[in-house]
Structure formats: C-alpha cells, structure tokens
Amino acid sequence: MSAQLLERGALRYTPAGVPALDATLQHAASVVEDGRPRQISFEIKALGIGAITQALGALALGQEAEFSGFLGQTRNGRGLLFHITHLVAHPMPANAL
Template identity: 60%
Template sequence: MNRLVLSAQLVERGAVRYTPAGLPALDLSLKHESQVSEDGQPRKVSMEIRAVAIGAITRQLLPLAIGSSGTFAGFLTAGRNGRGLSFHVTEVELLT
C-alpha cells in the first residue's frame, strides 16, 4: 500500500499549471514538525516535502493561505526526471 497522511503547514504554492491532459495542477511545499517515539526515546522530526495536487483537489488548495495547517493525504511517487520523491495530495482536511 502506498498512502501517506501528513499533518503539515503550507509554506509555498506555485501558480496553477495544466497537465498535458488538461487537468489543473499545483506545486506545493509542505512543512512538518512533530515529536515521535523511536525505540522508546523521544525524537523531534522536522522536514519539508515537495508535493503536487492534480485535478479537483486544486480548488480546495488554491484559496489556502501560506502558513495554513492541515492534514494532507495522498501517495508518494518518483519526482520529475526520477529525482527524489513527490507527494501527490489527493485529500486535505484543514485545521480550524
């Protein structure tokens, strides 16, 4: 199974672009910070991940202000040109 659910903050959003199939797409940068337990020890986690939203989900993400927080869900795939990873966002639940 390839499913990622991440509590994160929107730190960057590109302009709407369109895929060759004509679907709207948004490039995003998401920041996550938390504390987890690893082998019984607390560990601080902080990371930024590149993400993309394609299709109808872009309508929910376009009005989102930079700095907004939420739970982003989707899947991981190889990045453009096979470099790194890309998080494809398919669902979002905003924190109020």
C-alpha cells in the same frame, strides 16, 4: 500527514487539460523511536492534480492541514514527490491574521 503550506506555485494545466498545483509542505512532530522521544521536521515537495487544486489553492500560506496521498518520484526521478489526494484544513489562529 499534518503539515503547513510553505509555498504554492501558480495553477497550471497538464497537456490533457487537468489542473495541477505544485506546493511545498512542512511537517513537524514529536515521535518515539526505540523508546526515546525525538523531534522530527522536514519539508517535502507536493503536487495536487484535478479537483484537489481548488482546496489546495484556498489554503493560506502557513496554514496547517491534514494531507492524504501517496509518494511518487519527481519528474526527473531523483527524489520523492507527495501527491495530495485529500486535505482537511485546520482553522487559522486568530492571531495569525
């Protein structure tokens, strides 16, 4: 999924001592549904655990990247959480600095 990093929490550690980083991602795209174009946009809560926290921590807020992972439940079981397992950052545009 291509998305921008909207928010990033502070690096924390699980009880087992594994690094974890909470984030919020924003995805926007043009898709075709039933033969008609449609614009979609959504925000999703995300979590990186382990080695991926280094790459996630290096992203600038607003930077776009390609994220891979899987969906799971939030801690309270009342929503979805995107677990990031891989990311490839897109370069920041020169005018964004």
